[in-house]
Amino acid sequence: xxxxxxxxxxxxxxxGNTTVDLAASILDAMGVGSLVVTEEGVPVGIxxxxxxxxKVLSKNRSAGEVKLKEIMTSPLIMIDADAxxxxxGKLMAExxxxxLLVRDDGEIIGIVTxxxxxxxxxxxxxxxxxxxxxxxxxxxxxxxxxxLRSCVYILKNETEEVAAEKCKKILSEVxxxxxxxxxxxxxxxxxxxxxxxxxxxxxxxxxxxxxxxxDLKKEADALLSDLRHVIRWRKISPSTTxxxxxxxxxxxxRL
Numbered sequence: 001x002x003x004x005x006x007x008x009x010x011x012x013x014x015x016g017n018t019t020v021d022l023a024a025s026i027l028d029a030m031g032v033g034s035l036v037v038t039e040e041g042v043p044v045g046i047x048x049x050x051x052x053x054x055k056v057l058s059k060n061r062s063a064g065e066v067k068l069k070e071i072m073t074s075p076l077i078m079i080d081a082d083a084x085x086x087x088x089g090k091l092m093a094e095x096x097x098x099x100l101l102v103r104d105d106g107e108i109i110g111i112v113t114x115x116x117x118x119x120x121x122x123x124x125x126x127x128x129x130x131x132x133x134x135x136x137x138x139x140x141x142x143x144x145x146x147x148l149r150s151c152v153y154i155l156k157n158e159t160e161e162v163a164a165e166k167c168k169k170i171l172s173e174v175x176x177x178x179x180x181x182x183x184x185x186x187x188x189x190x191x192x193x194x195x196x197x198x199x200x201x202x203x204x205x206x207x208x209x210x211x212x213x214x215d216l217k218k219e220a221d222a223l224l225s226d227l228r229h230v231i232r233w234r235k236i237s238p239s240t241t242x243x244x245x246x247x248x249x250x251x252x253x254r255l
Contacts, residue, residue: 003088004081006120007102007110013038016045016069020056023047023068034099036108037072043108045072046099078103081110085117089124092117136185138234145231147174148224155217160210167216171202190230197223 012035014023023035027049037045047068055071056063077095079088081104088100092114102110117124122139151167158166178195185191201219205212 001085001120002081003079003083003085003100003102003112004104004110006085006116007081007112008032008116009110011036011101011108011111013043014047014068015039016067016072018068019064020052020066020068020071021063024049024052024063033113034111036076036101037068037074039069043076043101045069045074046076046101047072048099076101078108079112080104085121086124088112089117089121134185135188135234136181136191138231140181141191141227141231141234144174144177145224145227147177148220148227152220152224155213155220160213163213164205164210167220168202168205171198171205174198175202194223194227194230197226 012026012030012032014026014035014037016037016039027033027035034046034048036043037047045068051071051073052063055061056066077091077097078101079091081102091100092098098114100112101108102112118137118139122137122142147170151170154163154166154170175195175198178191178198182188182191182195197219201212201216201223205216
């Protein structure tokens with residue numbers, strides 16, 4: 001998969017002499033989280049909501065007086081449109097950034113963010129966020145959610161004998177995947193709790209077979225609900241592996 005397949009367009013640009021309050025209004029109106037700062041029409045930097053929050057609002061500076069060129073990040077870091085998403089993830093990790101401008105024949109044609117990459121290739125989280133002190137990305141958990149959803153569906157629509165065999169296989173795979181994540185995200189207590197419940201259900205199913213189906217129906221529903229709750233709140237939380245903390249809630253879901 002190439003960067004041009006996951007990038008967002010168009011790029012919003014604004015002159016470096018524009019004040020932060022005006023730029024914030026533009027971001028809000030356009031529903032985006034960043035814009036490219038120009039000087040005499042030439043792109044020279046980038047500004048994000050987080051820049052505004054940390055460099056202006058949190059320091060009690062007047063947004064009507066601070067200009068974009070004073071707080072922009074420069075120089076611009078770009079990637080070719082035909083580069084792979086793996087290369088984009090590697091570059092983000094190396095530069096410790098969350099966005100890359102995308103260029104084609106020297107012209108900026110789009111922007112790709114951490115969220116763009118992780119939505120389509122969740123396994124990149126280990127490369128982009130090598131730390132284990134933060135919870136696992138919600139996008140890394142979506143495959144587990146799909147597996148548990150399949151188990152719930154099977155329990156409702158298949159015979160007990162068939163459901164026992166199919167769910168045993170599914171829970172085994174879920175247990176293996178969760179174990180790998182927990183060993184990596186050592187401080188993710190929510191994930192550890194879900195793993196513990198999966199292990200209990202799996203072991204019970206292995207020992208009792210069809211006799212465990214009645215309990216498994218309740219346990220699988222509860223597990224799926226718990227996991228969905230974790231995923232939902234991590235997607236809207238500013239303090240997960242998807243980014244640093246903001247002093248206010250973002251009005252957008254996109255980084």
